[in-house]
Each structure stands twice: as structure tokens, then as C-alpha cells.
Amino acid sequence: MARPQTRTGEGRRRASHSMESVLAEAAALLDEAGPSALTFRALAGRLGGGAASIYWYVANKDELLDRTTDYVIGDVLAAIEKLPPAGDPIDELRAMALTLFDAIVERSWLAAYFMRNSDVQGNALRLYEKLGQPTLRLDLTARQRFHAVSAVVGVVVGSAIDLGRELPEGFLDSGVKRDDFLGHYAGAWRELDPEEFPFVHEIVDEFDGHDDVEQFRAALELTLTGLRRQAGA
Amino acid sequence: MARPQTRTGEGRRRASHSMESVLAEAAALLDEAGPSALTFRALAGRLGGGAASIYWYVANKDELLDRTTDYVIGDVLAAIEKLPPAGDPIDELRAMALTLFDAIVERSWLAAYFMRNSDVQGNALRLYEKLGQPTLRLDLTARQRFHAVSAVVGVVVGSAIDLGRELPEGFLDSGVKRDDFLGHYAGAWRELDPEEFPFVHEIVDEFDGHDDVEQFRAALELTLTGLRRQAGA
DNA sequence: AGGTACCGTAGAACAACGTTCGATACGACG
DNA sequence: CGTCGTATCGAACGTTGTTCTACGGTACCT
Numbered sequence: 001m002a003r004p005q006t007r008t009g010e011g012r013r014r015a016s017h018s019m020e021s022v023l024a025e026a027a028a029l030l031d032e033a034g035p036s037a038l039t040f041r042a043l044a045g046r047l048g049g050g051a052a053s054i055y056w057y058v059a060n061k062d063e064l065l066d067r068t069t070d071y072v073i074g075d076v077l078a079a080i081e082k083l084p085p086a087g088d089p090i091d092e093l094r095a096m097a098l099t100l101f102d103a104i105v106e107r108s109w110l111a112a113y114f115m116r117n118s119d120v121q122g123n124a125l126r127l128y129e130k131l132g133q134p135t136l137r138l139d140l141t142a143r144q145r146f147h148a149v150s151a152v153v154g155v156v157v158g159s160a161i162d163l164g165r166e167l168p169e170g171f172l173d174s175g176v177k178r179d180d181f182l183g184h185y186a187g188a189w190r191e192l193d194p195e196e197f198p199f200v201h202e203i204v205d206e207f208d209g210h211d212d213v214e215q216f217r218a219a220l221e222l223t224l225t226g227l228r229r230q231a232g233a
Numbered sequence: 234m235a236r237p238q239t240r241t242g243e244g245r246r247r248a249s250h251s252m253e254s255v256l257a258e259a260a261a262l263l264d265e266a267g268p269s270a271l272t273f274r275a276l277a278g279r280l281g282g283g284a285a286s287i288y289w290y291v292a293n294k295d296e297l298l299d300r301t302t303d304y305v306i307g308d309v310l311a312a313i314e315k316l317p318p319a320g321d322p323i324d325e326l327r328a329m330a331l332t333l334f335d336a337i338v339e340r341s342w343l344a345a346y347f348m349r350n351s352d353v354q355g356n357a358l359r360l361y362e363k364l365g366q367p368t369l370r371l372d373l374t375a376r377q378r379f380h381a382v383s384a385v386v387g388v389v390v391g392s393a394i395d396l397g398r399e400l401p402e403g404f405l406d407s408g409v410k411r412d413d414f415l416g417h418y419a420g421a422w423r424e425l426d427p428e429e430f431p432f433v434h435e436i437v438d439e440f441d442g443h444d445d446v447e448q449f450r451a452a453l454e455l456t457l458t459g460l461r462r463q464a465g466a
Numbered sequence: 467a468g469g470t471a472c473c474g475t476a477g478a479a480c481a482a483c484g485t486t487c488g489a490t491a492c493g494a495c496g
Numbered sequence: 497c498g499t500c501g502t503a504t505c506g507a508a509c510g511t512t513g514t515t516c517t518a519c520g521g522t523a524c525c526t
Contacts, residue, residue, distance in 0.1 A: 014491070014504055039483065050505040052486080061484065112345070115394045125422075125433070132432030144451075146436035146443070150395065151388070151452030158391025161348045162383065188354075199365030200358070203379035210379070218377075219384035225462055226455030247475060247520070272512065283476040285515080294513065 015049030022047065022057050023071040026064060030109045038064075069113045073123040076103040080130055089134035090224055090233075093152060096131055101156050101216055108164040114157055128153075138231040148227050155223050159216040182208055248282030255280065255290050256304040259297060263342045271297075302346045306356040309336040313363055322367035323457055323466075326385060329364055330453055334389050338445070341397040347390055361386075371464040381460050388456050392449040415441055 025046045029038045040061070044051040058064040080099050086092050104110045117124045131152060135145040186208035194201050258279045262271045273284040273294070280286075291297040313332050319325050337343045350357045364385060368378040419441035427434050 016492095016503080040485085041483080044505095051484090052506080053504050055485075056503060116398050121421075125430075129430050129432050132436065136432060136435060142435050143439045145432070146439040147448060147451035148455070149432075149436075150392070150448050151455050154391030154395060154449075154452050155384070155387050155456075156391070157394060158387030158389070159383070161390060161394070162387060165349050189358075197358075197362050199362050199369055199378070199382075202369060202375050203365065203382075206376045206379040215380060215383050216387075218380035219387050219456070222381070222384050222456045222459030222463070223388075223452070225459035226457070229458055229462065230455070249474080273514085274512080277476090284513090285477080286475050288514075289474060 015047055015053065017047050017049065017053065017057070019057055019067075022054060022064075023068050026068040027072050027107075030068065031107055035109050035112070065113055066117055069110070069117050070122040070124060072103075072107060072110065073114075073117070073127055076100055077123050077127050077130065079103065080127065089137040090228055092134040093131065093227075094220065094224055096134075097152050097156050097220055098217070100127075100131075101160060101213075101220075104156070104160040105163065105212070108160075111157060111160040111164045114160075138227075139233070140231055144230060148230075151223050151227075152220070155219050156216075159212075159219055163212045163216070179209055182210070248280055248286070250280050250282065250286065250290070252290055252300075255287060255297075256301050259301040260305050260340075263301065264340055268342050268345070271301075298346055299350055302343070302350050303355040303357060305336075305340060305343065306347075306350070306360055309333055310356050310360050310363065312336065313360065322370040323461055325367040326364065326460075327453065327457055329367075330385050330389050331450070333360075333364075334393060334446075334449055334453075337389070337393040338396065341393075344390060344393040344397045347393075371460075371466070373464055377463060381463075384456050384460075385453070388452050389449075392445075392452055396445045396449070412442055415443070 022043070026038060026043055029043060029046065040051040040054055044054060047053075054064070058067060076099065080096050083092070083095050083099065086095060104114065128149065132145060132149045135148050138145070138148075140148065186204050189197070189200050189204045189207070192200060255276070259271060259276055262276060262279065273287055277284040277287060287297070291300060309332065313329050316325070316328050316332060319328060337347065361382065365378065365382045368381050371378070371381075373381065419437050422430070422433050422437045422440070425433060
């Protein structure tokens with residue numbers, strides 16, 4: 001889990017990479033400019049070498065994506081393992097889910113790639129294990145525990161994807177633009193026929209300027225309440 | 234919502250499309266061979282014309298994806314509107330969520346594109362309205378209603394994405410292969426250290442050969458019980 | 467009937483992408 | 497010094513999204 005940085009070249013002509021540096025730079029590229037910025041040529045440029053060299057470390061782009069995803073999930077896992085133990089299993093589960101959600105919000109590309117990780121090994125499995133451990137202390141059947149963790153992961157990913165959709169054009173100045181973005185839709189929704197769209201009218205004020213994290217917390221809380229009730233506590 | 238097929242050419246040289254035929258053919262391409270099969274040239278081939286012609290109907294591929302997504306959401310919406318009214322609002326919400334989930338399962342590409350629809354207009358908004366209407370009959374605040382629908386959509390999409398990940402290689406004969414796929418992972422998981430992975434060992438038998446729809450229903454049920462409890466019923 | 471304006475269509479070309487191939491350099495070991 | 501396995505890179509190929517420009521067809525006007 002440590003990250004030995006590739007010995008930074010001193011006047012060498014040919015570039016010298018390492019699995020670690022490739023994945024770290026790929027993640028940095030995704031963080032800074034999104035999925036479309038992660039190309040073999042751009043990655044090679046950052047590493048100071050040729051595009052073909054990367055194929056020595058990964059077989060193709062799918063594998064690059066999988067490994068990079070698992071690489072950053074390692075960070076999430078580390079953050080979750082640092083969480084202080086709360087006595088209540090459901091409180092622990094909530095804290096873990098929030099940590100995972102925060103990580104996905106910071107790296108919006110993660111939402112789309114999180115699920116496509118088809119590796120049994122690796123950090124995704126460890127994360128799954130961590131999320132499941134609190135349920136062992138709840139009075140549930142094995143099947144209920146299995147479903148509980150699936151539900152929590154589903155809520156996290158579903159909410160994160162909902163939230164992570166890109167804005168139509170003005171992607172810069174996203175801090176200010178986001179409220180304009182919501183306001184623009186809210187304005188259009190208010191123009192709709194109240195007879196035909198009673199629900200949209202009911203919630204348009206809540207939608208306008210709403211906080212994504214609060215929205216996620218509310219969704220998570222519904223699942224956790226259902227779970228607590230199922231455990232009979 | 235009907236799909237008038239473009240009058241099948243009788244010896245015409247030049248192809249003659251329509252917005253409808255473009256979207257229908259794009260959806261068919263996605264259904265039959267997945268997202269990677271939807272290229273402008275392949276689509277033009279099915280329509281019997283040149284690739285550049287499609288740019289008269291859509292500005293770019295993003296818009297093609299958005300419009301195609303909204304097009305098939307129209308089908309989902311039609312299915313949801315055909316649902317018989319159940320007295321209980323939560324029962325109605327569950328029926329709608331299941332219908333939406335089924336539709337996404339049938340068209341696995343939908344899960345990834347469902348959320349990226351940034352159009353205020355269109356069928357997505359109407360679907361959102363439909364999902365929200367049952368909550369109007371529950372004793373909730375506007376904010377709680379807003380969060381309730383977000384939660385349900387999150388569970389549906391999150392579960393559908395979890396389920397829709399492609400198998401590593403053997404994608405053909407998916408009927409039989411799926412159990413092998415699960416079994417392969419289950420086998421690997423059983424080899425793990427029980428001390429380090431107590432949860433994975435607890436649920437591995439549940440994972441092996443599990444039913445996706447049941448898994449989703451369980452997750453949805455947790456959210457719905459939480460919601461029912463919130464409504465004080 | 468002839469012109470003309472506009473709606474659609476399409477071929478050819480471009481840049482960028484993932485990927486492959488073959489050649490080349492480097493370090494270790496005999 | 498020679499050799500082998502590791503690692504790197506330039507050049508090229510096929511495919512993709514996209515643009516440019518030109519062409520065909522229909523309807524309408526004079």
C-alpha cells in the first residue's frame with residue numbers, strides 16, 4: 001500500500017517508469033481533467049516517454065482503468081480503516097458509507113468506474129469486507145447481511161452518479177455556476193402545468209439550491225432505518 | 234410514442250431518414266451489441282446512408298446518446314403509466330421502481346446513460362414526476378418527498394449498475410456462464426483467510442448463484458420501510 | 467416552364483484515439 | 497566481451513467523431 005515513487009531521472013534520456021508511477025499519473029490525469037483526458041499519449045507525456053511503453057505495464061485500456069480504479073480505492077480503504085470505531089454497528093456503517101461517498105464526490109470519474117472493477121482480488125474486495133463487518137454484529141441472516149451491504153453500496157453509487165453528471169457547457173467556475181445550473185432548471189420547472197406536474201411543483205423549491213451531500217445522507221438514512229428495523233433493534 | 238418506421242425505400246437511391254428512425258435504429262444497435270457498437274458509420278449503414286447525414290439530426294454523439302436515452306425512457310414511462318393503481322402509495326412506488334429496474338436490466342447500457350440525461354424537458358422529467366406522485370399522498374414534508382424520490386432512483390440505478398457490469402471475456406452463452414462467473418469468484422473467496430475476511434466468508438454462499446432481482450428488491454425494501462416509517466404509517 | 471431557395475444527403479478528408487510491430491537500449495550474469 | 501531478459505520508443509495501422517464542401521430533390525414564386 002506504500003507508494004515508492006519512481007526514482008526521478010537525473011539526466012537520463014530514456015524514461016523509466018514503474019507500475020506505481022503509471023497508476024498514480026493516470027489517477028492524477030483523471031482527477032484533473034476527467035476521463036476524456038486519460039489517453040495513452042497524454043499519460044506517456046506526463047511520464048516523459050512514449051505511448052507504447054505503457055503497454056508493458058497493462059495489456060489494454062480496460063486494464064489500465066481497472067488497475068487505476070483499484071489503486072484509488074486503496075486510498076478510500078485507508079481512509080475507512082482510519083475511522084474511529086463507534087459502538088453501534090449502524091453508526092459505523094453510516095460513517096463508512098459517508099467516507100466512500102465523499103471520496104467519489106471528490107473524484108467524480110470514480111462513480112462510473114467503481115462498479116466495473118471485476119477483480120476478485122484487490123482493494124475493492126477489502127472495502128466490501130470492511131463494509132460488511134458491522135453487519136456481523138447485527139441480528140440478521142447471512143442473506144440479509146449480503147443484501148444490506150449491496151443496498152448501501154447501491155445507494156452510495158446511485159447517489160454519486162446522479163450527482164456527478166457533468167454540466168452542459170459552462171464547466172468552468174463550477175462553484176458559482178452550479179447554483180445557476182439548478183436555478184435554470186428550477187425556473188423551467190416552475191413554468192410547467194401544475195395540473196400535469198404536481199410533484200415537480202411541490203419539490204422545485206427544495207431542488208433549487210439543494211445540497212448534494214444532504215440529499216445523499218437522506219437517502220442513506222432511509223436504507224439504514226430499514227436495516228435497523230430489520231435487525232429488530 | 235409510436236414508432237412509425239421510415240417508409241422503406243422503393244428503389245430510391247438516396248436514403249431518407251427521420252428523427253424517429255435514427256433514434257430507433259440507435260437504440261436497436263445499443264440493444265443488440267452494446268455501447269461500443271453504436272458508431273456513426275454503423276448507424277448510417279443500418280439507415281442506408283452516409284455517416285455525415287446523421288449530423289443533420291444531432292449535433293454530436295453526446296446529443297445522440299441523450300436523445301436515444303430519452304427515447305427509450307419513453308417506453309419505460311409508457312410501461313409505468315400502464316401500471317394498475319394500487320391503493321397504498323408505497324406499493325405504487327415499489328411497482329414503478331420495479332418496472333424501471335426491469336427496463337434497465339433488459340437494456341444494460343441504459344444504466345450508464347440514464348443519469349447523464351441533462352435535459353429538463355422530455356420523458357425523464359415525466360418519469361420523475363410519475364415516481365413522485367405517490368409521495369404526495371404520504372404525510373411528508375416537501376423536502377422529504379424530494380429526498381424520497383432521489384433515494385428510490387439512487388437505489389434503482391445503483392443496483393442496476395452493480396448488476397450490469399460486463400463479464401470479463403466469455404460474454405456469449407451468458408445464461409449458463411453467469412453461474413460459472415459467480416462460482417468462480419465464490420471459489421476464490423472461500424480460499425481467503427477467514428480471520429481477515431469474516432464477512433466475505435459469511436455471505437459467500439449467498440453470493441454464489443444469487444438472483445439479481447431479489448437482491449434489488451431487498452435493497453428497495455429497506456428504503457421503502459425507512460420511508461414508511463418516516464411517514465409515520 | 468424555368469429559376470431559386472431551402473431541406474436533406476453524402477463523399478472525402480482530418481485529427482485523435484487505441485493498439486501493434488520491430489528495432490533499440492540498458493543492466494546483470496557468464 | 498557476448499548474451500539474455502527487461503524495458504523503452506518511433507512509426508505505422510485501422511477506427512472513431514467530426515467538418516467541409518458539394519450535390520440532389522422538392523416546393524414555391526414569377
